[in-house]
Amino acid sequence: MLKKEEKNSIIEICPIRNVVARFGNKWALLVVLVLSEQEIVRFNELCRLIPDVSSRVLSATLRTLEADGLVSRKVYPVVPPKVEYRLTDIGQSLVPFIIQLTEWAQTHMKTIVKHRKKFEVESLSE
Amino acid sequence: MLKKEEKNSIIEICPIRNVVARFGNKWALLVVLVLSEQEIVRFNELCRLIPDVSSRVLSATLRTLEADGLVSRKVYPVVPPKVEYRLTDIGQSLVPFIIQLTEWAQTHMKTIVKHRKKFEVESLSE
DNA sequence: CAGTATCCAGGAAGATACTG
DNA sequence: CAGTATCTTCCTGGATACTG
Numbered sequence: 001m002l003k004k005e006e007k008n009s010i011i012e013i014c015p016i017r018n019v020v021a022r023f024g025n026k027w028a029l030l031v032v033l034v035l036s037e038q039e040i041v042r043f044n045e046l047c048r049l050i051p052d053v054s055s056r057v058l059s060a061t062l063r064t065l066e067a068d069g070l071v072s073r074k075v076y077p078v079v080p081p082k083v084e085y086r087l088t089d090i091g092q093s094l095v096p097f098i099i100q101l102t103e104w105a106q107t108h109m110k111t112i113v114k115h116r117k118k119f120e121v122e123s124l125s126e
Numbered sequence: 127m128l129k130k131e132e133k134n135s136i137i138e139i140c141p142i143r144n145v146v147a148r149f150g151n152k153w154a155l156l157v158v159l160v161l162s163e164q165e166i167v168r169f170n171e172l173c174r175l176i177p178d179v180s181s182r183v184l185s186a187t188l189r190t191l192e193a194d195g196l197v198s199r200k201v202y203p204v205v206p207p208k209v210e211y212r213l214t215d216i217g218q219s220l221v222p223f224i225i226q227l228t229e230w231a232q233t234h235m236k237t238i239v240k241h242r243k244k245f246e247v248e249s250l251s252e
Numbered sequence: 253c254a255g256t257a258t259c260c261a262g263g264a265a266g267a268t269a270c271t272g
Numbered sequence: 273c274a275g276t277a278t279c280t281t282c283c284t285g286g287a288t289a290c291t292g
Contacts, residue, residue, distance in 0.1 A: 001177070001178060001179070001180050001286080001287080017156070018231075018235065018239075019230075019231035019234070019235050019238060020155060020227060020228065020231055021152075023149050023150070024149070024150045024151075024152060025150075025264090026147075026150060026264080026265075029146060030142075030143070033142075042273080042274085043273070043274050043275070044274070044275095047274095051127070051128055052127060052128050053127070054127050054265075054266060054267075055274075055275065055276090056265080056266080056267090056275085056276075056277090057264080057265055057266080058275095059274080059275060059276080060264090060265090066245065067241065067242050067245040067246070068238050068241060068242060069237065069238055069241030069242075069245075070238075075274095078273095079272090079273090080273040080274080081272085081273050081274050081275080082273070082274085083273080083274060083275085090234055090237060090238070093234070094230060097223070097226055097227055097230055100223055101146060101223055101227075102142045102146070104145075104219070104220060104223055105142050105144075105145035105146055106142070108145070108216055108219070109144065109145050111195060112145060112194050112195055112196075112216070113144075115193065115194060115195035116193050116194060116195075119192065119193040119195075120193070127266080127267080151284090152284080152285075153285095168253080168254085169253070169254050169255070170253065170254070170255095179285095179286095180285080180286060180287075180288095181254075181255065181256090182255085182256080182257090182285080182286080182287090183284085183285055183286075184255095185254080185255060185256085186284095186285090201254095204253095205253090205292090206253040206254080206292095207253050207254050207255080207292085208253070208254085209253080209254060209255085
């Protein structure tokens with residue numbers, strides 16, 4: 001394997017890894033998907049729409065998406081606070097691909113799950 | 127947030143999360159992409175094609191891809207060992223989406239990187 | 253050649269509690 | 273309401289060494 005510095009340079013150069021790495025985030029894709037369905041969503045609404053994410057992780061996810069320019073955040077100076085999230089144009093442009101991906105997932109899911117089980121059994125019997 | 131058991135049931139039910147979770151893997155997408163270009167690849171060849179992955183992680187990645195049925199593994203009973211990896215039909219069917227994704231990444235990468243930097247500066251000045 | 257074994261470090265994510 | 277602070281746990285992935 002390569003040394004750390006060499007690796008980092010590869011990662012920086014490679015646009016695919018750099019950007020696609022974001023999808024490694026456990027929640028990012030899901031947040032984009034939810035935002036694509038609701039247009040405008042407030043923070044606690046998102047919490048409810050994705051019931052198994054903590055507010056800590058959700059806010060971190062939103063911040064990276066905002067940093068990337070995929071999501072915009074609008075704060076209303078009112079009490080109690082009101083913050084709205086929505087997709088930017090770039091964020092929107094990603095949606096069709098995510099949907100295709102989920103369709104692919106739905107199409108092949110049964111086969112994949114079946115295959116996983118079979119594989120598991122075969123591995124055990126060795 | 128929900129309790130752990132409730133969460134797990136959500137994840138099991140949801141086909142999208144279940145399958146898309148695989149993309150969270152740091153190397154899975156890249157391996158599929160490389161296999162789509164080379165058709166048949168041997169283990170150490172892959173090591174060389176993806177120079178910044180360790181053999182330990184590479185073999186783990188290959189095993190999960192094999193378990194999912196995206197990659198097939200063919201062992202020749204010779205000395206020294208010879209093992210060939212290639213995409214299955216399901217694996218192949220995923221390739222166009224990955225390519226679209228990488229094209230999207232290439233198109234928007236500059237904007238995203240610029241936005242990240244801007245965002246960083248703004249965060250510091252607060 | 254094609255991996256495994258072992259050990260370790262870092263980061264992601266979870267639980268809980270708290271605040272402007 | 274919309275988060276942050278803190279602490280802890282878990283798990284991925286990395287380094288190195290070794291083997292059928």
